[in-house]
Amino acid sequence: MKLRQLVQQHAQTFPWYDALIRESGADAGRLDTLPPMTEALLTRHYYHDQQALPSPVHSYLTSGTRSGQRKCIRYSQHDQQRYLQQRSAIIQHFCGTQYTRACADLGTGHAAATAGQIFKAMGCQVELIDFTLPVDAHVEALNRFQPEIFFTMPMILDRLIASGKLDFQPRKILLLGDVASAHWQASILACFALPPGSILDLYGSIEIGAIAHYRHDIERYVLDDYLLPEVVAPQTIYPDAHHQGCGGLLLLTSFARDYFPAVRFVTDDLIEGFAHEIVDGKPRHTFSRCLGRFASEYKHGEKINLCDISDAIAQHLPLRRYDLDDGNGSLTIRIGGDSVDAATLKAIRHDLLARNPDVAQMIASGLVADIRILCVDAQDIRDQASKRRY
Structure with a gap:
């Protein structure tokens, strides 16, 4: 699908986006003329919109917008299938086929809601830990189930280790949600006596879905191939910003989303080392690390x-x-x-x-x-x- 066709598709699905394109005078075939999808713009038009959509939707809530209401992000059935296929392929390639017990402890959101489906498709027994339980109950579930594959957030894993009560031996650890620095990952490998390359750092957002994953062999994050990324100075989006540090803001256009206008979506993440290079014989977009979040x-x-x-x-x-x-x-x-x-x-x-x-x-x-x-x-x-x- 070409960019112009993608923009026209979203304009047909979302009348407010059609009006925005017309009012801005943007050229649907030129990325740099299209309006960035900022949090303020999406709060005004998308996150709380109750517009009926053509086919059944999967709805996911996340906390906090300027309005005080929770965000609602919707996926079509096609959106959901494409996300599951992409994320499943990456996880299965990383984990292999020799492990049979997988556990997810991810809090809330899209990744938490779909982790069980991914692991079951891999033929694993699955344990999903309810985030409302106290931390000791999380520890008890892990010690009882003894998962070989553990999918969690760095912040949660820190709390589990700090309890001093963990007694299980994961073989593969999947991470999502927080920045997982190289030094932090090294400490986790040492804690569980795991060899290098046993941690898969996944990068995603509830709006876009899967975005990138870390490749240990090239020591870089590789963006998914259905994304068209841009990296811009923060001042481009936030004129009052006084950012003097490293990296730039990541904007993403996705060709795998029907029910979210993912055209120049402002992730509010700062990344550095952005490049377009050949990976496994194919041109791919990569970056060296995610520095964290910018803005509000x-x-x-x-x-x-x-x-x-x-x-x-x-x-x-x-x-x-x-x-x-x-x-x-x-x-x-x-x-x-x-x-x-x-x-x-x-x-x-x-x-x-x-x-x-x-x-x-x-x-x-x-x-x-x-x-x-x-x-x-x-x-x-x-x-x-x-x-x-x-």
Whole structure:
């Protein structure tokens, strides 16, 4: 399918997208003229739209938009089949055929909902761990089932290991959701006494589906071949950004999505080392590493929108400056100025988690660390709290 045909297809499915293309004067056959699909644009037109679609849909919810409502992302049956085929092929090639027990502990979302189907198609016995259970129940399930293939998120795996109670020996570990640095992966291999190449880092999003996977033989991430990627300076999408660091924003156009207008979708992920090269005799797009997220979403098991944090603080501590630190596997909100009474801090935390119930549940289950709120000297607060720091 050519780009013009893809744009026309989405314009026919989504009247708002048709109007957007017309109003912008874009040339449907020229990628650089088409409007980027930002979170603000999709919140206005897609995430909460109840438009009837031509055929049955698979709907998935994720937390946090500026409106305070959860996002709803829809897949057609064809979308779903293409995702399962692509992700299954990568996982099965990595795992081989000798393993028979697979477990997924992924929280919520599209990957969590489809992991069981992928493993069953591989002929595995499958255990899916409910993210609402406390962390000790996750550990008990893993120790009892003894999976050879374990599919999880880095943040969850950290919490499981920190329990000190794990007693199982995975042979292959599949990762999704958080940045998994080379040093972190090396520590996981050492923890489970696994040889190099035993971890598969998958990269995806609920909007696009499968995006890329890490190839140990070339030490690069390879993007799926139905994607047309772009890497642009953050200022291209966010004119007020003052990004001075490495990498650029990844934009994706997908030729494998019917029920999401994936044309120049702004992933808000910073990547570096982007290249177009020959892999296995075919031209492929690759990159060296994902640096994390840019702009207004912070990842704490599930996404927390910056607007939710700002609203909670503005309600209880108006005009107080703050910044955020989401390193070391936790999210810390630092508020500048005089000390704040415990009741106010508790109210801020309560309001924030009320807007992000999946994050609240993952904290209650012990899968991610609690959100910390603390007071610091006002002079220590970093400006531009809404911009990611790389």
